[in-house]
Structure formats: C-alpha cells, structure tokens
Amino acid sequence: MELQILANGIVLGALYACIAVGFSLVWGVLNVINMLHGSFIILGGYITFFAWARLGIHPIAMIPVAGMILYGLGYMVQRGVINKVVTQPVLITLTLTFGLDMILYNFMNVVFTATPQRVTLELGSFDIAGIFMPWDRMVSMLLAFALTGLLYWVMRTSRVGRAIVAVRMDRDAAALMGIRVDQIYAITFGIGAFMAGAAGAVFAVVFPVTTNLSGLYIGKAFVVCVIGGLGSVPGALVGGMVLGVIESFAGHWLGPQHAITVGFVLMLILLITRPSGLLGKKGYE
Numbered sequence: 001m002e003l004q005i006l007a008n009g010i011v012l013g014a015l016y017a018c019i020a021v022g023f024s025l026v027w028g029v030l031n032v033i034n035m036l037h038g039s040f041i042i043l044g045g046y047i048t049f050f051a052w053a054r055l056g057i058h059p060i061a062m063i064p065v066a067g068m069i070l071y072g073l074g075y076m077v078q079r080g081v082i083n084k085v086v087t088q089p090v091l092i093t094l095t096l097t098f099g100l101d102m103i104l105y106n107f108m109n110v111v112f113t114a115t116p117q118r119v120t121l122e123l124g125s126f127d128i129a130g131i132f133m134p135w136d137r138m139v140s141m142l143l144a145f146a147l148t149g150l151l152y153w154v155m156r157t158s159r160v161g162r163a164i165v166a167v168r169m170d171r172d173a174a175a176l177m178g179i180r181v182d183q184i185y186a187i188t189f190g191i192g193a194f195m196a197g198a199a200g201a202v203f204a205v206v207f208p209v210t211t212n213l214s215g216l217y218i219g220k221a222f223v224v225c226v227i228g229g230l231g232s233v234p235g236a237l238v239g240g241m242v243l244g245v246i247e248s249f250a251g252h253w254l255g256p257q258h259a260i261t262v263g264f265v266l267m268l269i270l271l272i273t274r275p276s277g278l279l280g281k282k283g284y285e
Helices: 002-030 037-055 062-080 090-112 135-157 159-169 171-176 181-206 211-228 233-254 256-273
Strands: 125-128 131-134
Touching (some): 002 131, 002 159, 037 062, 037 090, 125 135, 131 135, 159 181
Antiparallel strands (some): 125 131
C-alpha cells in the first residue's frame, strides 16, 4: 500500500514540478508573480484538447505547438504591457497580471465554457510488484520530467540561458555587458508561458481541462516555489516531489479533502524556518 501511495506521489510531484518551473523562472528573474500562469496552463490544455477532438492530432504532438503558441502570447504580453511597469513594486505587477488573468479567464469561459473537457487515450494500465499505474499517468510523468529537464538544459548551456542568469543576478551589470535587459525579460516571460502551455498539453491527458482549475494550478505553483526555492530548476523539481508525496500520503491518512491543507501548512512552516526554500539560490540554473 505504501509503495502505491509513494508511486502516486511521485507522478503527482513530477506534474507539480512541470507546473512550477515556468512560474519560478518568471518570479525569480523578473520579480513578477505571474497570476496569468494558471490560465496559460488551461489555455494550453484547451488548444491540445480541440486539436485532438476536432483535427485528430495526438496530444503529445501538440506539446511543442501549445508551448510555442503560449510563448508568442507571453512574449507579446510582456513586451506590450508588463514591461511598462516591470521595475515597479511587486504589488503593481501583481495587480496588473491579476487583471490580465481575469481578462483571459473570462475570455476562455465565453469561448470554451467551463464545461470540463479531457483527452481520452485509453492506453490501459500496468501492474508491477503490486503497484498499479495507468499508462496515461506514466507517460505524463515522463513528459513532465522531460520538459523540466529541457528547461534545465536551456538554462545551463544556451546563450539565452546564460543571459537570463546574468540579468537575474545583476540587471545593471548585465546591461553594462551589452545584454538587452528588456529583450531578456520578454524572452523569459515567453519561456515561462511556453512551459505553462506545454504543461497544459500534458495535463489534458490526465486531468479535466476547465477554467475552474486555473486557481488551483497557480496555487500549486506558488507552494512548490516556496518549498523548493526560487533560483533553480532542481528546486522546482524537489519542491514538486515533496509536495506531491506529502499530499499523496496526507490524502490517504487524513482524507483527500485535507491533502491541500497539509501542503499549505508545509509552505507556512518553510516560510518561517527557511524562507529561501530547500534549494533556493541567487541566479537561475
């Protein structure tokens, strides 16, 4: 029984990490708490669902497509709107992204309605050593790990990744080195949106796609960032794993209705005892 609960927690943790890495990137580099992130995930899910339902496109093939569509949207939103106030206090940017989120949220409600939609692949399931796992959850977990690893690779090896880290560590010094900070901010926000859209495509295979879940997703991303710490992809991965496993065991021992509460209690404890999170550091790797 414990192995089954642990396995469920690991799957959940991988999905949580996939939600959180883009949110953590934007928060850590721009110092913007992007309230649009949850709706970006939902929009990626809707794009994937309708491509599968209307055009017969496999949801896995839609992961990069949904990601790139959201990248373009995120880039334009940052360059056109958020960049005007990006150096203002956090409350200003928080209020702005909240207002933008309300616009996108209500737009999706009008266009798609809030009726839950879901991609049904019917891949079956498998049983190893008494651990039962549907194949769609296993595939989603592997895809979530792959997306998280992709972002880590980009941040560590690419020229853009190194520029993002430089801006995160010292904006003024990066500008003196010839880095166009406003361009890097837009690219960073776009990458965060890409990760949200790709996560939405992955989630469409496992969870219902509905605007009612956007608040839940942004809440999970926030908790994972606090647990793992801003400033590293491994931090988001560790934070996601910790939250997923704890929620899985809490749901079994205390009931599903208390699992979310336990996660937020853990967040509060870490905010008091270790504000930087488990792996928080300066810069983003």
